[in-house]
Amino acid sequence: MTxxxxxxxxxxxxxxxxxxxxxxxxxxxPTPGYNxxxxxxxxxxxxxxxxxxxxxxxxGIPDAETTRKLYDNLDTLRAVETFLNFIPATSIEGLxxxxxxxxxxxxxxxxxxxxxxxxxxxxxxGNTDTVYCLGLLDLEKDGPxxxxxxxGCGPGTCDDAFFRFVIDMGLPGPDRGQGGKYLIVPPGxxxxxxxxxxxxxxxxxxxxxxYVNWVPLRxxxxxxxxxxxxxxxxxxxxxxxxxxxxxxPAMEFIDSSGDYFNTIHANNDEFYKELNTVIQRxxxxxxxxxxxxxxxxxxxVKGKEFAPDERxxxxxxxxxxxxxxxxxxxxxxxxxxxxxxxxxxAWTTAxxxxxxRWLDGNGMRGRDLDARTNFFYIxxxxxxxxxxxxxxxxxxxxxxxxxxDGNSLDGSKNYKLHIPANVPARNxxxxxxxxxxxxxxxxxxxxxxxxxxxxxxxIENADGSVDLYFGPKAPEGKExxxxxxxxxxxxxxxxxxxxxxxxxxxxxxRPGEIELVK
Numbered sequence: 001m002t003x004x005x006x007x008x009x010x011x012x013x014x015x016x017x018x019x020x021x022x023x024x025x026x027x028x029x030p031t032p033g034y035n036x037x038x039x040x041x042x043x044x045x046x047x048x049x050x051x052x053x054x055x056x057x058x059x060g061i062p063d064a065e066t067t068r069k070l071y072d073n074l075d076t077l078r079a080v081e082t083f084l085n086f087i088p089a090t091s092i093e094g095l096x097x098x099x100x101x102x103x104x105x106x107x108x109x110x111x112x113x114x115x116x117x118x119x120x121x122x123x124x125x126g127n128t129d130t131v132y133c134l135g136l137l138d139l140e141k142d143g144p145x146x147x148x149x150x151x152g153c154g155p156g157t158c159d160d161a162f163f164r165f166v167i168d169m170g171l172p173g174p175d176r177g178q179g180g181k182y183l184i185v186p187p188g189x190x191x192x193x194x195x196x197x198x199x200x201x202x203x204x205x206x207x208x209x210x211y212v213n214w215v216p217l218r219x220x221x222x223x224x225x226x227x228x229x230x231x232x233x234x235x236x237x238x239x240x241x242x243x244x245x246x247x248x249p250a251m252e253f254i255d256s257s258g259d260y261f262n263t264i265h266a267n268n269d270e271f272y273k274e275l276n277t278v279i280q281r282x283x284x285x286x287x288x289x290x291x292x293x294x295x296x297x298x299x300x301v302k303g304k305e306f307a308p309d310e311r312x313x314x315x316x317x318x319x320x321x322x323x324x325x326x327x328x329x330x331x332x333x334x335x336x337x338x339x340x341x342x343x344x345x346a347w348t349t350a351x352x353x354x355x356x357r358w359l360d361g362n363g364m365r366g367r368d369l370d371a372r373t374n375f376f377y378i379x380x381x382x383x384x385x386x387x388x389x390x391x392x393x394x395x396x397x398x399x400x401x402x403x404x405d406g407n408s409l410d411g412s413k414n415y416k417l418h419i420p421a422n423v424p425a426r427n428x429x430x431x432x433x434x435x436x437x438x439x440x441x442x443x444x445x446x447x448x449x450x451x452x453x454x455x456x457x458x459i460e461n462a463d464g465s466v467d468l469y470f471g472p473k474a475p476e477g478k479e480x481x482x483x484x485x486x487x488x489x490x491x492x493x494x495x496x497x498x499x500x501x502x503x504x505x506x507x508x509x510r511p512g513e514i515e516l517v518k
Contacts, residue, residue, distance in 0.1 A: 003186055014393035047094075047143050054315030072315060078297040079319030084327060084369065085294055087376045088163035090265035090274045091124070095214055095380065098122075098263030099136050102256050107142055107239045108249045110135050114230045122262045125379045125494060126441060128450040129430045130154060131229035133253075135215035135239050140281075142241040144193065146248075147215055149422050150236020151179035151496060154229075154427075155395060155498075156217040157383040158184055160281050161210035165356055165382050170217060170392050172206050172385035176397060181319035182244060184208055196243075210286045212278075215239070218425055220498075224455040258447075265326040266437065272298070276306040295492055309489070327377045330370050332401050332436065334491070339374070345513055347398040347495070348408070351387040378439045383503045389505050392426045396500040400437075401492045404513035409492060411442075411485035414471035417493070418512030422462030426499025428454040431468055433483050436490050444484040451483060470514070 031038040048055045052073050055066045062070060098121075101110050111134040117126045126132070137145050137158075145418040149156060149169050154177075156169030166184065171177040174197065183203040185193065187210065195201025211513055217237065219229025233253070240248035264275055279295060284302050292302075298316065300306050308316055334348060352371035353360040361363045375382075379398075385394035402408055403415060423429045435442045442449045451458060451468055457478050458466050469475050470491070474482035485491050495511055503509035 003444070004367055005340060017065050025508050037426070041382065049227060056160050072311075075298065075312065075315045076319045076322070078294060079272075079316050080323040080326065082275070083320055083323030084373050085291060086275050086278075087265065087327065087373060088382075089161060089278045090271055091376055091380060092159070092161050092163055092212065092214055093135075093274050093278050094265040095263045096136060096212055098261050099134060101261050102259065103254050104134075104136055106249070106252075107137055107145055107241070109252045109254060110233075110237065110239070111256050112230065112233060112253040113257050114255045116226055116448065118258060119443045120258050120260050120447070121256065122260075122264050122438050122440045123380070124264060125432075125434055127430065127496060128432055128441065128448040129428060129452045129455065129496065129498075130218035130220060131226045131233065133217040133219065133233040133237060135217070137184055137213040137215060137235075137239070138182065138209035138211060139213065142243075143191075144183055144185045144189060144242040145242055146238070146242055147182040147184060147456065148236065148238040149173070149175060149179050149182065149217070150232050152219075152232050153179065153236075154218040154220045155383070156215070156384055157381055157385070158206065158208070158215050159181070159382050160208045162287060163213040163376060163380070163382050164209065165384065166208050166213060168293065168385055169215075169385055170384070172390060179236065180204055182206065183471035184213055184338050186211060187286060210282050221454050224452075261411070261420070264440070266433065267320070269313070271320055272300065272308075272316055273306070276300045280301070286339060294372065314493055329372055331377045331439075334370075334374055336370065336374075337384060341398055344505070344509075346400050346402050347513075348401070350379050350397050350399060354387055356382055356384050356387040376429075378386050390500075391502055392499050394500065396497045396504055398495040398511065399492065400495075400514050402514075404515045407516070408490055409470075409485075409514065411471060411486035411489045411491055414469065414473075414475070414517040415514050417468045417470070417514050418515050419466040419468065420509060420511070421461075422503075422509065423453065423497065424501035424503040425453075425497040426501060428452060428496075428498050430455075430496045431483070432494050432496070433470065433485065433491050434494065435494055442486060442489070444486050444490050446484045449483055451481065456480065469517075471517070475517075 028037055030036050044057050044060045046057050052069060056063045059218065090259040102111055103109065104111050113132045116128055117123060117132055117387060139145060153170030155172050169182055171264055181203045183205045185207045187208060192201055193205065196205040197203060219232055221258055222228035238248060238251055265271060279300050279302050299308055336352055339348045339352050341349050352374055353368050357366040358372040430450055430452040433442045434440065457480055460466055467481060469478050469482045470485055472485055472487045
């Protein structure tokens with residue numbers, strides 16, 4: 001019995017081995033046209049349905065129509081990326097062109113808003129609260145350039161042609177509001193330089209990666225008036241080439257208060273021409289090879305003419321419309337949860353991630369491209385003093401694009417904003433209203449669409465808080481606290497705190513939400 005059972009078991013085992021072998025042989029049947037079974041995930045079907053339409057392939061090779069369609073799509077994608085990535089560069093170019101239009105063609109010619117910045121000129125979210133003193137450097141022409149800052153200067157900054165931070169000046173700068181001489185050195189400069197202040201010299205030396213640099217300085221109001229700041233700038237600001245330090249040219253201050261001029265980059269295909277001007281002017285390595293490659297992919301290459309043909313021009317026109325719309329979605333309808341200052345509110349931050357380099361602090365996310373687009377589409381001036389926690393020295397900003405219920409702000413309706421007492425701002429606080437089209441001050445019957453606690457005689461509540469009102473008509477008895485809106489337009493608001501104090505950062509003080517008054 002035992003031997004018979006053993007034989008039977010051997011037969012069964014042999015049969016099972018045959019079955020398993022057959023299954024294995026069947027499972028490993030080669031893919032037609034191949035010697036082996038090819039994984040399906042690396043194959044391309046003959047027809048693929050996509051968002052740009054059907055794509056047809058002959059054994060993985062696209063046919064002529066599909067090839068055309070794919071290259072059109074690729075060029076569109078690259079043109080969109082060019083717009084989104086180069087907003088910082090064209091924004092500086094817009095500022096450069098605007099200042100030149102006002103007659104500021106040399107470094108010693110300064111734009112000065114002696115009566116503050118009203119809503120007439122077009123500036124991305126400019127403020128109505130500080131005296132702007134705006135310088136423009138051309139380091140290729142002038143070489144190392146000296147910027148002398150007077151004592152008492154408020155926040156000042158130097159940004160390069162890609163809106164990268166170079167150095168702070170004035171209150172948040174190394175002179176700490178005591179004044180001093182700054183030396184901005186061009187890229188690749190090999191000549192002799194004076195000693196840096198930290199080495200016992202006379203200058204705060206900073207090296208820029210570009211030739212064009214923008215120097216915005218801000219002065220605080222005294223007794224609600226700009227006079228003291230204007231005098232401080234006129235008496236103390238000097239900008240001149242280091243080579244002319246022994247006999248610097250006389251300063252010329254161009255009062256641009258109330259003048260109409262534009263400083264904002266284009267949102268149509270002119271954008272690419274503005275960018276080409278920047279690429280041709282600046283040294284080739286002022287931006288990374290990756291960024292150069294994006295621009296080059298649509299024909300913007302240093303040393304070459306930018307001349308898109310009819311096909312490419314059509315693509316650029318389409319792409320810039322998509323890109324501009326995308327930038328507006330990022331700015332006005334941001335989906336990043338970090339954008340919200342308060343989880344249950346509408347106030348958002350301009351510096352998503354809290355880093356002026358858009359590296360999210362530790363850089364683990366790499367360059368936060370959408371956060372960078374969010375900032376530069378609506379704002380200018382890039383400095384750590386606006387992004388980092390600098391108690392009592394820097395500035396902080398909160399933006400509201402919707403009301404308490406999440407609805408867009410309508411210029412034909414009336415709204416109320418409650419500002420609790422003891423606003424944590426050493427220098428001042430203000431609320432300014434902006435136009436969503438131009439991202440500049442809203443143009444209404446009021447030249448200054450804002451309220452400022454140092455400039456305006458605001459009506460306070462019994463507890464020291466303030467209620468602000470927004471709408472086409474002032475509520476009776478509240479005219480002093482009213483900001484006019486335009487019934488045919490939308491708007492958004494910005495709360496500024498200069499010299500922000502600890503209660504802002506730890507959120508023990510919080511502004512109210514913009515509420516619809518029914």
